[in-house]
Amino acid sequence: MKTRTTHKAVLAAAVATAALGFTAAAFAQASDTVGGTTTDTTSAGNVNGGGMPQIQQQGDISYVSGGVGSDESAALKRAEHQWPLALRFTGPGADYLADVHVRIVGPHDADVLKADARGPYMLVKLPPGRYTVHARYKDDDETREVTVGKKAGARADFHWNTQ
Helix, strand or coil, X not given: CHHHHHHHHHHHHHHHHHHHHHHHHHHHXXXXXXXXXXXXXXXXXXXXXXCCCCCEEECCEEEEEECCCHHHHHHHHHXXXXXXXXXXXXXXXXXXXXXXXXXXXXXXXXXXXXXXXXCCEEEEECCCEEEEEXXXXXXXXXXXXXXXXXXXXXXXXXXXXXX
16 A cells, blocks of 8 residues: 555656646747847857847847847847848947947837847847837937838947047
């Protein structure tokens, strides 16, 4: 009798462990973020690979920003042609900038994305349409009108002469 109870306990533990594993896998697949969590902003261990920063999700919009290090910078430059909109932020002497506040406004003045660029490059997946990109570095605002087509390739460069 004791052996039968022990076997049942072992079987129950194995079933619970397997169920927990399936639940974790299903949760990972259901996540809106590709390449990791939105709180992990490093590229270490990123399934995007090649130094690409973590892809973030805000509503239906995916975006990635970074490029401070040479690996991230090269990865973002290579990926530009796969994203509908590429943004670049530079300062005096073509210095690359980070911590740029980005707001993308779509049709009917609706905010589509509000995010901070973690480096000089930001790639954004937007549906085709006309958008206004507002970028603020320190206290200086710049605005660009962009048209995103069905194919990737829209680009907006922002340059500030302030330090």
